[in-house]
Amino acid sequence: MTDEQRQKIKSLRYQGFGYKEIAKAIGLSRDTIRGYCKRNGLHGFATELVAGYKKIMKEEFLFTLCLNCGKKLEQNSLGRKRKYCSMNCKAEWEKTHRKSYTSYCEYCGNEFKTLGIKERKYCSHNCYTKDRFWREEDAAEVANKILEFKKVNHLPKWLKDLLLANNEA
Missing domain, CATH: 1.10.10 (Arc Repressor Mutant, subunit A)
Known part of the structure; x- marks a missing residue:
């Protein structure tokens, strides 16, 4: 042969x-x-x-070419194999290839997408401030709607948990 x-x-x-x-x-x-x-x-x-x-x-x-620029890589005999030719290439690659996550806002309950941050809680800064800095006017409005059996659009998570805990007890 x-x-x-x-x-x-x-x-x-x-x-x-x-x-x-x-x-x-x-x-x-x-x-x-x-x-x-x-x-x-x-x-x-x-x-x-x-x-x-x-x-x-x-x-x-x-492991033969840089994932970002395509330049030929030289591997060391020890340690982890290289994927990028430099730290700049790695940073550029990670910037353009972020993973997208879908979450629900803790204040308004709307679905939103985040790039690279899985633990994000709020869809906007406005929802964050409303949930974090709850005002007496907001509380009075919610209380009136609850007493009149009307739909309440936005409740902070801590208030939802408090109301649900009282219903279970």
Whole structure:
């Protein structure tokens, strides 16, 4: 078996071809192909082999070029593998690839999205100030609406918890 045939077997195997198909393409027997594949870790189901190969190739590609600028990376033999060529590239990448989270405002109850901050509680500064600095006028308005059995639009979370705790007791 020549080096060219070995490369062809490996290439076809990683593409998902079976032993018979490879044997027909190269001109060797199925048992020769099967024996070579077993000796070189290319045996088993082709679909599993293809999935493993894709994962290996992704990891190899991931650590060869900078994720931000595409510059070639030089890896150290020790420690974690590098993904970025510099701290500036890392900062720029993280700035443009932030994860988005969906939350509900603790004051108004509206749904809002945040970039990179999972623990955000309020949809706006206005809701924060209204919830944080509750005024007597707001309390009087809410009390009147409750006594008249009308809908109250905005209640601070602490007041909702207080009212629900009194109902359960």
